[in-house]
Amino acid sequence: QVQLVESGGGSVQAGGSLNLSCVASGDIYNKYCIGWFHQAPGKEREGVAAIDGDGAIVYADSVKGRFTLHKDNWKDTLYLLMDNLKPEDTGMYYCAADRTRYFSDAAYTHGPQKLDFGYWGQGTQVTVSS
Secondary structure, eight states: OEEEEEEOOEEEETTOOEEEEEEEEESOOSSOEEEEEEEOTTSOEEEEEEEOTTOOEEEOGGGTTTEEEEEETTTTEEEEEEOSOOGGGOEEEEEEEESOSSOOHHHHHHSOOGGGOOEEOOOEEEEEEO
């Protein structure tokens, strides 16, 4: 089993910043895939950013240039620095992981894919007001 615990959500005004954290523990090793997904109210969960077992990072087009993903391998902690937040960034942010080393081909082209991840955290709420 793999456990994922997110933190760092909150409420900010448009243009503000937040830094999300996800701590991974359990039956997971150094070279694994881990990432963040966003679910806006009433919408499907969509990929935001993820890193594969070799350190390759993929981003959704909507967050490129605004969000930065960083993984601390010593702490098994994934960070998502979110700058220039927009109201449409509002929603739950979920950390996801999988023991596989690489994403599917689609992820390298189109950003993180839900089907690539088998373990999910409980989520942390982000609210961006205009």
